[in-house]
Amino acid sequence: MPKLLDAIQFKHGPTIKNRFFLAPLTNQQSHEDGTLSDEEYKWLTMRAKGGFGMTMTCASHVQEIGKGFPGQLGIWSDRHLDGLTRLANGIKKEDSSAIVQLHHAGLRSPREIIGGPPVTASDQPESGARGLTTSEVKKLIDDFVTGAKRAEKAGFDGVELHGAHSYILCNFLSADINQRTDEYGGSFENRARILFEIIDGVRSECRSDFILGVRLSAEKFGMRTEDSIGTAKKLFDQDVIDFLDMSLWDAFKEAEDDRYKGQSLMSLFTVLERKKVQLGVAGKIRTPNDAEAAMNAGVDWVMLGRAAMLESDFPNKYKNDPVFKPIEMPVPSKYLTKQGLSDKFQVYVRGRWPEFFAD
Numbered sequence: 001m002p003k004l005l006d007a008i009q010f011k012h013g014p015t016i017k018n019r020f021f022l023a024p025l026t027n028q029q030s031h032e033d034g035t036l037s038d039e040e041y042k043w044l045t046m047r048a049k050g051g052f053g054m055t056m057t058c059a060s061h062v063q064e065i066g067k068g069f070p071g072q073l074g075i076w077s078d079r080h081l082d083g084l085t086r087l088a089n090g091i092k093k094e095d096s097s098a099i100v101q102l103h104h105a106g107l108r109s110p111r112e113i114i115g116g117p118p119v120t121a122s123d124q125p126e127s128g129a130r131g132l133t134t135s136e137v138k139k140l141i142d143d144f145v146t147g148a149k150r151a152e153k154a155g156f157d158g159v160e161l162h163g164a165h166s167y168i169l170c171n172f173l174s175a176d177i178n179q180r181t182d183e184y185g186g187s188f189e190n191r192a193r194i195l196f197e198i199i200d201g202v203r204s205e206c207r208s209d210f211i212l213g214v215r216l217s218a219e220k221f222g223m224r225t226e227d228s229i230g231t232a233k234k235l236f237d238q239d240v241i242d243f244l245d246m247s248l249w250d251a252f253k254e255a256e257d258d259r260y261k262g263q264s265l266m267s268l269f270t271v272l273e274r275k276k277v278q279l280g281v282a283g284k285i286r287t288p289n290d291a292e293a294a295m296n297a298g299v300d301w302v303m304l305g306r307a308a309m310l311e312s313d314f315p316n317k318y319k320n321d322p323v324f325k326p327i328e329m330p331v332p333s334k335y336l337t338k339q340g341l342s343d344k345f346q347v348y349v350r351g352r353w354p355e356f357f358a359d
Contacts, residue, residue: 001295001296002019002295002300004020004292004295004318005319008053008278008300010243010278012158012210012212013097013157013158013209013211014097016054017095018053018315019301020053020054020302020315020318021056021304022054022303022305023303023304023305023308024057024059024101024162024215025305025308025309026058026059026068027043027071027342027345028070028071028347029043029071030071030073030074033074034067034072034080036080036082036083037071037342041086043340044087045091046339046340047308047312048090048091048094048095048098049094049313050312050313050314050315050316051313051318052096052304052308052315053315054301055096055098056099056101056160057073058072059072059101059103059105060072060073060102061104062104062144062147063076063143064114065116065119066103066104066109068103068109068167069105069113075151076147081154084100084150084151084156085153085154087154088151088156089155092155092157097211098155098157099156099157100151100154100156100158101160101162101215102159102161105118105168106118106121106129106166106170106171107119107124118130121172121177121179121180121185122180123179131179131180134183144198145202147159148206148212149205149206152206158211159210159212160213160214160243160245161199161212161213163195163216163217163231164247165217169195170223171222172195173195173216174223175188175224177222188227191227192231195214196234199212199241211242211243212242213242213244214235214244214245215245216232216245216246218247218265218268218269219255220256224257225256225259225260232269232272233272236272236273237273239277241277242277242278243277243280244274244279245280245282246280246282247282248266248283249283250265251266251283251285251294252266252284253283264297266281266294266298267297267298271298279298279299279300279301280299281294281303284306285307286306286307287307288318309356310326310336311326330357331356331357331358
């Protein structure tokens with residue numbers, strides 16, 4: 001079994017110094033035009049300096065209409081290149097691999113933010129989202145690939161495709177949401193087509209040592225667990241990506257689908273034959289013991305989200321003391337400020353996870 005401090009080498013890209021990866025966390029602290037803010041730069045480079053082997057950005061939208069939240073980092077225009085270049089350089093200077101998460105919010109794009117109805121795989125009367133035409137799907141694929149090329153130009157080591165959390169790629173994968181009748185709907189193969197065409201495009205358009213990963217949801221968000229497993233299996237079997245990031249919300253929970261009752265959600269993916277694709281998980285990994293337990297369960301690396309918010313140097317502390325005790329919630333706002341969370345980020349956290357705050 002690999003250990004948390006062991007280096008990891010994907011099929012492509014540089015050797016990554018350890019198995020601690022920073023989760024791509026929504027934080028709402030970039031500028032409204034999608035350009036990088038000093039607050040976002042500080043938040044991410046602090047984690048790189050704190051010892052994370054891979055530092056991943058928040059979800060960065062590849063189309064202006066795909067914006068999912070205020071203050072989101074953009075990658076849909078060359079106007080974003082200067083900030084992205086600065087960020088890639090700042091992360092890599094701290095001996096951390098730099099990855100952009102490519103994103104389109106799909107039906108979760110707020111109308112008040114994008115100035116009109118959101119777009120997704122099929123018309124959704126409940127949300128008012130409009131289904132994309134076939135030509136618009138082709139344009140979306142091109143824009144994901146262009147986002148990857150823009151990340152490459154900025155100096156990032158690679159990208160992750162956000163296929164989770166009911167965002168647009170997840171919408172296409174979902175048998176419940178995707179009711180299309182063209183080549184991007186219907187069968188599982190058709191619903192997965194958009195993801196694999198983006199992967200093919202990134203592989204053909206970006207340099208040979210460019211890292212490519214995918215994030216999936218295992219259940220909920222319109223996803224049936226069997227389809228999540230099927231997508232993971234197809235990604236492993238085709239051996240076309242470097243890593244698969246399973247967003248489990250709780251890495252140690254039991255599967256909710258009756259067909260998998262009694263099995264841990266994580267185990268449904270660790271048992272799959274991976275070829276050269278490496279598997280990681282995110283979800284309530286908050287202590288050194290949690291991280292070690294996930295590794296011992298058979299994953300290749302772990303992602304820290306809220307734990308990284310509380311401890312910017314979690315990997316370095318683990319390196320110095322593998323049984324260190326992370327600070328526990330709640331904490332004062334000023335403590336989070338010292339950990340690199342801007343006022344905007346803290347407003348978002350307070351609305352989402354008020355249990356963080358002692359004041």
